[in-house]
Amino acid sequence: MAEKLLGETQSIQSAGPRAKSAEPDIVVRNLTMAYGDFVLMRNLNFVVKRSAVFIIMGGSGCGKSTLLRHLLGLKEPATGEILYGDLNFTHAGSEAREQQLRRFGVLYQGGALWSSMTLAENIGLPLEEFTDLSGAEIREVASLKLALVGLKGFEDYYPSQISGGMQKRAGLARAIALDPEILFFDEPSAGLDPISSRLLDELILEIRDSLGATVVVVTHELASIFAIGDDSIFLDADSHTAIVQGNPRELLEHSTDPRVRRFLTRGAEGEPETPEGSKAGK
């Protein structure tokens, strides 16, 4: 079944620009994640559809960032596998993996801009590393990407000279420097005020639309989850499994699982705390 779907994905890819479709872009099969003997999540099975905004949600410490690390190839599955299109990423050779990594854009939690470099220089880094563009061309692409995130004219500013929300957007400009097919975000709105957070959400959707990119977001911000999520998976730390999947707004409406309800109806502010400190447990 998956092979058939993946075959169709391939033909769409070669037919032209990436269009929004029901085709799977990422397939996660029987993924078990562990640090040594400590099994974080067992048997995760899910599909991320092309150009969807897919949310990885769950309480603090349940393994959201770890799942992202698996998707990025920074950590290997204990068991199971991850497929991108027709590439079995988990079992691919290093060259095929490298090529796949070039199709990713990542915005880490901190934004992680180099403080000693201007915004244009920060955004130019991946272009210098992975393209043959000249200095002037790199500068031009950097300006274009900054304009896309609402930072036109800020090329020569240093990160410390702009607000936290602007830093996040500059990080986003860097993440899209190479026109990625898949964008990964780890808690993108952490530390932002509600307005900056909404602006970032809107930008994420705009960029998804303009690049046709698939977007995977780790977040516990309810406002974001409902505003941008097409699909989601909910990781539960106590059972070490994904207990539910689906469109977050539909889950809010229809899910009867008390854990899901508790999570989705909690106030929009702050990381939901699990009273049992469930992550330390088993």
Ligand SMILES: Nc1ncnc2c1ncn2[C@@H]1O[C@H](COP(=O)(O)OP(=O)(O)O)[C@@H](O)[C@H]1O
């Ligand atoms: N490198 C590591 N070695 C061992 N345990 C880790 C490591 N990184 C994270 N953990 C543990 O794995 C669990 C999940 O972490 P993480 O994926 O960061 O959770 P989340 O992003 O959902 O808050 C936590 O209990 C954390 O302490």
Ligand SMILES: [Mg+2]
């Ligand atoms: Mg995390």
